[in-house]
Amino acid sequence: MDKNIYKTVILEIRPRLQSVNVVINLISPIEVSKISLNEDNFQIIVDEHVHTVCCKNLKIVVNSLSSLIVTQTYISFRFATVNSSDDWGSFKTEVLRTVGSNVHTNLENIFLNVSMEYVIQCKNCSHNLSENVKFERILPLPSENSDSSDWFCHSHGSSNVAVLNPKESDVFYGSCYCHLSKQLVHNVLETEKLVVCKRCLSWLGLLKNSETFKFWFNTVAFKDETMVHSTSPLSDTLIALREILNSILFNTAKIVLCCQSGKKQNDYILLWILEKQLNVQLGVKDYKVAKVLFKYENNKNETVKKWMEDSNVVSVDISKPMTVEILKHLYKFNKIFPQEFSESNNFFISYLMMYEHEK
Template sequence: MLVKNVIVELRSRLRSCNVYITTNIDFKKNCNLKISIQANCIVLNYYNDCDKRRDSLSSIESLSDYSDDDSNVTCSIPINEFCYVIPNSMSCLKIDNNTVSFRILTEPKNGGGFYSEFLTTKSLENTVKINKLNVNLQSNEYVKVICSNCSNIVSNGLVKFDRILELPTTNIDMSEWFCHGHGHGSTTPNEVTPNKQDFLYRLTFFVVNHNILSDKTNKFNAKRVIYHCNRCLAWLGLKNKDTVKLYNSDVKLIQNNVEKRAFGHKNTTGDLIIDDFIYTIECMMNEFNLGMQYTLMYKIVLECSISVTNKQYLLIWIMDKELQVLRNKDEIILTDKIKLQSTFLTKVLYKIENALNDEVETWLSDPSVISTDISKSMFCRGVDHLKKMSLKVPEMFRYTNGYSISYLKV
């Protein structure tokens, strides 16, 4: 088959779409390919024999005066189900190795002209569905906390929590929410100190008083900021005075001899760490809208503490929060008429920094940027996930200005 993969990024408000086509043919300098932009579809014709080729690369787009009989391979990509294409509107054509990309203009499907358009309320189905988090713990239940790597018991035997409460975001000033102090003697702004039997959670971590953890584990981590398992040295969380922040991906709970996670996801990818990573970013994007409904840019910094003095940073710039993407339904295309399906994805720019440099400081000092700590496993697996998702983008479009382009999930 001529075509291997098709991705169309449809932006209805801009009345345009970017088309990325990956083929099974490595095009050389003299490309024997003709692309026909029609009102209802995109047609590709490939000529093995140069003598049969009717057009050169300089006239690659054609609306007429071609014959399917002349071409050795023909492929059609119907697009009228999702938008109306304006013929003869191709621009920004690029052909590199086996990748063809270009931009075409569209017309609104719900009526209107160039100067006016009838807008409709966006359907709830046509949005990025945020994963929902389930708390797998209830108050007054006796559980053990164990290391997810070696099953070492890190809690002080069986423990129970009187209160299970969600923490507010750390990216707000608590003084703006209350007319009087709620620090209860705390000298650090936004610091929430849990009581001995409190289970305070946020995103995919929970904060507990260090007294509920075993003496052996506490003594082992007495002079550490990073909280490790005292048996296998696995990364479990972060310590701050009398509190310990433990992460869902690094510890488990045992109740009635049954192991479970503190948090579960309703819509799962099958990988808990990736679910935690995606959920963290999606929640932070929602928090971005808090008092900033008209913000066009979303910038997020995910921090990972490796040691007392060493941190890694993942800079994420949300390009499109709800981008409509058309993709081929079948992973392997076996016909000359390709069927597309529509999904809404989050497109991001990301960059990894292994130290606190000027760029990271600029991001962190920007009041419009939100940040949070994530676990070591989430950082490593999350970066691998973004790299894997970036393979969906043609190679020549994966990088820009030092950042990599990817999708949050596909």
């Protein structure tokens, strides 16, 4: 297809349904004479001009065009495909796959080592937040959504609630964050629960309790003799989301991403996962994505309260940089849709490139 007549071409491919939904976002209005399907492409005929869109790795049923809509801003339609029985089975048999078994997480690839000496730094200004420290214990934390009273085989205290407070020589870590002893950390300012860098005032983390700081690997860095270790806010967010979805049996889910970004400021991103693994073709590239509805709220309004009170909704704390980067990511892929396809029920539609190595 001639690139000067469209902004984006989106193919949502659903092999199990043997169906492909096509949405073409037009640059300007055109008079479409005909849509023609071929085995490996489709053609848009405008007057006497033929614009061809290749559909790689698809075998199209040529007489299956349906749900055709042509407007001044977009074209949408659906067609059927024929799957290879080797890949997906047939209507009589189905090939089953283990989903997500080869997904690596930060819990499996923690960069800290008990034999190494580190200095903790502010990632933004590289100001030292600790003296040299050699950690004696580097231990993974249970999921944030688990009950802390289940972390131990017996009660630790009269309240029957177990609390994990690291010592100065400990670091306890999750998929994208860590817990550190307050006694270890210097050159920070505490304002209520917020912790910021004393030099540049960058957001670093939260006061977990009276003895423990919670920092994210994308807000602080761990410097050893040879290099500085830190992570990407967007990658950390996608890893955290992927871990949640890998633990859920269903194809859909509701997740609230929470961030206390200021003394009286809380940010919430409501994510409604419509399809946790969807094959899409954007232009000539193939991706595996999660299709989502999302909404950003900067206060705990009735919608946020309703979501957070729902026992089926997963709530996750993220850092301020993670909030900024995941919103950029969501709005970026929302813009590829025509206006008519970009919103639903006061939520925005988008893709999460959760299975790509995007930064």
